[in-house]
Amino acid sequence: MNSLSLITLCCVVVVFGGLPFSSNAQLDPLFYSKTCPQLQSIVQKVLGDVSRTDTRMPASIIRLHFHDCFVQGCDASVLLNKTTTIDSEQDAGPNINSLRGLNVINDIKTAVEKACPNIVSCADILTLAAGISSVLTGGPGWLVPLGRRDSLTANKALANQNLPGPSNALTELKSAFAAQGLNTVDLVALSGAHTIGRARCLFITDRLYNFDNTGKPDPSLDKTYLKDLQKQCPQNGPGTNRVNFDPTTPDKLDKNFYNNLQVKKGLLQSDQELFSTPGADTISIVNSFANDQNVFFQNFVNSMIKMGNIGVLTGKKGEIRKQCNFVNKKSSKLDLAIELLEGEDMVSSI
Numbered sequence: 001m002n003s004l005s006l007i008t009l010c011c012v013v014v015v016f017g018g019l020p021f022s023s024n025a026q027l028d029p030l031f032y033s034k035t036c037p038q039l040q041s042i043v044q045k046v047l048g049d050v051s052r053t054d055t056r057m058p059a060s061i062i063r064l065h066f067h068d069c070f071v072q073g074c075d076a077s078v079l080l081n082k083t084t085t086i087d088s089e090q091d092a093g094p095n096i097n098s099l100r101g102l103n104v105i106n107d108i109k110t111a112v113e114k115a116c117p118n119i120v121s122c123a124d125i126l127t128l129a130a131g132i133s134s135v136l137t138g139g140p141g142w143l144v145p146l147g148r149r150d151s152l153t154a155n156k157a158l159a160n161q162n163l164p165g166p167s168n169a170l171t172e173l174k175s176a177f178a179a180q181g182l183n184t185v186d187l188v189a190l191s192g193a194h195t196i197g198r199a200r201c202l203f204i205t206d207r208l209y210n211f212d213n214t215g216k217p218d219p220s221l222d223k224t225y226l227k228d229l230q231k232q233c234p235q236n237g238p239g240t241n242r243v244n245f246d247p248t249t250p251d252k253l254d255k256n257f258y259n260n261l262q263v264k265k266g267l268l269q270s271d272q273e274l275f276s277t278p279g280a281d282t283i284s285i286v287n288s289f290a291n292d293q294n295v296f297f298q299n300f301v302n303s304m305i306k307m308g309n310i311g312v313l314t315g316k317k318g319e320i321r322k323q324c325n326f327v328n329k330k331s332s333k334l335d336l337a338i339e340l341l342e343g344e345d346m347v348s349s350i
């Protein structure tokens, strides 16, 4: 990987948005430059090694970061396993049997802890890994603002509520993003992550066989593509087969996602909505990204940084977890104490 490419985009002029670092002054790409100068190279090494044999992993990491940020901010809440005090987000509808990469984040954390113990948050590791995943798949690189801290809680209900669904209409997608402070350009730019990775057939079965209960396929699906997808996802199949988001370059972060939408080859209904919703303001944005990969990349960088800034914990908030799947002992003891106190209250009020 070319490490230079990681910094080349820090100073680009962003076409639709503001400048990359303007939205959150608290985070800083140099946050660990003195306390953990090896951080970037450790993340690159572990993720690079895994991705050589598991070419899908960068996609899974980018998605993991998105699913973290949309639920109480980018605070590594998605990494917390179920315990007596944690209702794990991993069990929420959009995540269950679907999230990948948790162990890779753990492997990175182990390596980072060896080099610089108790310094680097899991939220920063995940955000940095998402940025490096872009570069590993041929996408743009950027200086990732750092300094997030890890949450003491997770929120499964909020994961069910905040994460958009594959059958969402454009208005629903827009409001899911607006709820996170992200605009229409962010929606279109970040959806471009669907140029890498896979989706299970169960998310498109209705499009292939019975769209909107019509007994017919989704008319906004190209006929040849439809046949191809029907082959990969048989009507009464288990729904667990996986389909590439981008049929031509499935592991390359490029502008193909937008060119596919232009020819009715968006995999999810929610993807195709961006281009096929009559009169939508997203159509011209799709066209501009489809016409020029640099424009897409510049906006992807801008929106990834914006997403990475959502609801971050900084300063003395949260903690630096020792193990990404669990809150630290002290805080879990505190949780337990609170639980016991609440329990006492309940008992005494009966």
Ligand code: HEM
Pocket (backbone or CB within 6 Å): 056, 058, 059, 060, 061, 062, 063, 066, 097, 098, 099, 100, 164, 165, 166, 167, 168, 173, 190, 191, 193, 194, 196, 197, 198, 199, 200, 203, 268, 270
């Ligand atoms: C706009 C609303 C979105 C919807 C409705 C949506 C929905 C989905 C669904 C249903 C899958 C397949 C999951 C599975 O088969 O288990 C998926 C995969 C994926 N999503 Fe999204 N997504 C959205 C936005 C995003 C954003 C903003 C990003 C990142 C910036 C993203 C990155 C990915 C990636 C990379 C994959 C493939 C993961 C893998 O192969 O492991 N998605 N998405």
